[in-house]
Amino acid sequence: MAPNVAPETDPDWWRGAVIYQIYPRSFQDTDGDGVGDLAGIAKRLPYVASLGADAIWISPFFKSPMKDFGYDVSDYCDVDPLFGTLEDFDKVIEAAHAHGVKVMIDLVLSHTSEKHPWFEESRSSQSNDRANWYVWADPKADGTPPNNWLSIFGGSAWQWDSRREQYYLHNFLTSQPDLNFHEPEVQEALLDVARFWLKRGVDGFRLDTINFYIHDKYLRDNPPLAPELRNASIAPSVNPYNHQEHLYSKNQPENLLFLRKLRAEMNPYGAAAVGEVGDAQRGLQIMGQYTAGDDLMHMCYAFEFLAQDQPTAARIAEVMTRVDEEAADGWPCWAFSNHDVKRHTSRWDLSPAAQRTLTTLICCLRGSVCLYQGEELGLPEADVAYEDLQDPYGIEFWPEFKGRDGCRTPMPWEPSNQYAGFSEVKSWLPVSIRHLHNTVANQESDPEGMIHHYRRAIALRHRYPMLMKGGHSGVRHEGDVVYFSRDHEGEEMFCAFNISDEPNSFVLPDGTWTQVGEELGSAGWDDSGTMRLEPWQVVLAVRNSAA
Incomplete structure (x- = not known):
């Protein structure tokens, strides 16, 4: 296949770019099943371009059992029928490039679905060709897991497998086994995945849980974390994950070697990557390590501005000072909202004036910017009833933590029906009644609509090069x-x-x-x-x- 590469542009197009995140399940349904799809993204690209976005980041659309809604991949190189086909994805690329918008896709490399053929073979015996492709370990003498590592989704990070009579590692759901990056064949297979999509025309990747790729090969226990150091920005406070310093289950130095290999594959295409650094204590330090120089990742984001507490002037200055100290040679990417956290309008209880000022601020900070679909409308968090929950995270920790469904409800396009123009049928998550009064159509006709402020802030960023790259x-x-x-x-x-x-x-x-x-x-x-x-x-x- 001839590479479907965007027209030649500034090789540093990513530096200071505004990246619009699309959660495909909730963006636009075109085939009448209540779930968004790739054709819906192509249909709505003129809107995204009208905001001034430089790129889109599309959350996973690969084949998947959908136990974690696409973050459990069963085939890295095909589209789940729920979202369409590879040809539909090609049309997204074509439409985006026609509007001058880059396309970044969400690669989930740290783990797969348990239904991935690699894992099905790996778990079949201790001697098959892929036996070492996942993180397997014998039990302790008493039959308990090999160490004390915890899963972000609750409980032990180890799951017993009766076929091999061993435990396998899962930092997330038990249905998301972790790949073994200490195995060279695993790294090469994942680089093949990147090559497949680069040849198909993508302009870059958002790399899910980039610091989880490699584990300590000696499987040493994580030490406890002092209560005063616990930070709920990665996992809710009710989750025991916050009780450990995750010294050995992630953040290993060998990861840099793999990132250099990945960057080398991207360079000929002028592609860029933004890594998600999931660490509550050392996020900025890791961001600095992973973006230093010109042979690692282009940019990374930590969770400082995705945290529960609204940033004060002092906190903003503190974070940016630490970036200067930890990542002076690197490049951050900032976000206030995404598909994993409560929408910041509700999380910080913002007035419209406060949201406008913080939007202008993020467009003026050094770094690139990620905007999450619907934030330009000032959408509050949707209140999803327990019986309507889809997110296993919320179901596990309800009611103290209601999960991520409240930020994942469908995009409200117009007040034409109870599904807000997202679909003609019942949507996979309900459309919030509050969102029906805050649709794109309503705001386009309202001079005071939040959407116009976002357009003006992005336009200012583009007008002055110092805000993009300075x-x-x-x-x-x-x-x-x-x-x-x-x-x-x-x-x-x-x-x-x-x-x-x-x-x-x-x-x-x-x-x-x-x-x-x-x-x-x-x-x-x-x-x-x-x-x-x-x-x-x-x-x-x-x-x-x-x-």
């Missing part, structure tokens, strides 16, 4: 005001944000500045040098040469 002066704060300067090729922009419900005074930096971003609510100032910032107000200014 460095920054260091992020600081004075009280509730966080501020920094972005610079690129001699041009500079000053940015300040009042991250509070109260007015604040702020001293402007020396120099001659010209206000920009008035359409985003950027405040003007007089010659006094001190200005009053109203609640959630923004200051954006450039030196005259960049105006």
Whole structure:
């Protein structure tokens, strides 16, 4: 197959890009089964392009038993019939490239489904050709698991298999056995998967749980984690996973060798990767390691801004200072929402003014940006009744943790029916009544709609190269005001944000500045040098040469 490569563009197109995440089950149903599909993505690409997105990230659409909704892959190189066919995927590529949008797909390399032919062969005996393709271990003398590692989805990370009379490792569901990256043939098989999709025309990958690929080959116990260090950003607080320091079950140094091999496969295609770093204590440090230089990953994201608590000015400055320390030679990618966490409008109980300011902020920070479908509408978390739950995570920990279904409900396109234009039949998850009043169609006709602010913020980012690719002066704060300067090729922009419900005074930096971003609510100032910032107000200014 001849590579279906996008027209030649800036090789650093990913640096500062705005990436729009699509959860395909919930984006657009075109075949009347209540589940979104690839044809629906192709149909809605003009909308995505209208937002100004540089790329889309499509969550898994591969063949799967769907016990974890596509993150349990049974065939890496084919489309699940629920979503369409390979030809439908080709049409997505074609439509996206026609609109100037790159396509990134979600590769789940750390584990497969138990129904994958590789695992079915591996579990059949201890002597077959793929016997070592997964992480197998003998029990302790008393029959218990080989060590104390825990699964993110609850309980031991080891599952007994009566065929081999051994345990296999699963960091997630028992139906998601972990691949053994210490086996060279496994690495080569996964590189073949990347080659298949690169030749098909994808522009990059989102790499699920990138720091889980390799485990400690000696299977040493994880040490306990002090209660004061526990952080529920990766797993809910009710999950005992938070009681361990995951020193040996992930984050192994050998992972860098595999990432270099993967980068080498991507380079000829001008493709880029963003890795998901799942670690509550060392996320930024790992991000720095995985994105250093030009032979590892292009960008990674940690969970600092996906956490439960709303970021204050002090917290934003702290995170960005740590990025400067841990990833000065790397490149972060920031998100406030995705398919795994409660929508940030509800998670942080944001007013519309607060959401607008934080949207402008994320579009001004050094790094790339991921936006999750529907966040541009200001959608709150949907309230999904227990009887409607689909997510095994929520079913396991209900009611203290309700799972991820509330952020995965269908995209509301128009108030034309109870399914909001997503489908003509009952959808796989119910459409929130609150979302029916906040559809794309409603907001397009409302000058105050959140969608217009997102478009303006993305347009500002594209208009000023320093916001896309520039460095920054260091992020600081004075009280509730966080501020920094972005610079690129001699041009500079000053940015300040009042991250509070109260007015604040702020001293402007020396120099001659010209206000920009008035359409985003950027405040003007007089010659006094001190200005009053109203609640959630923004200051954006450039030196005259960049105006």
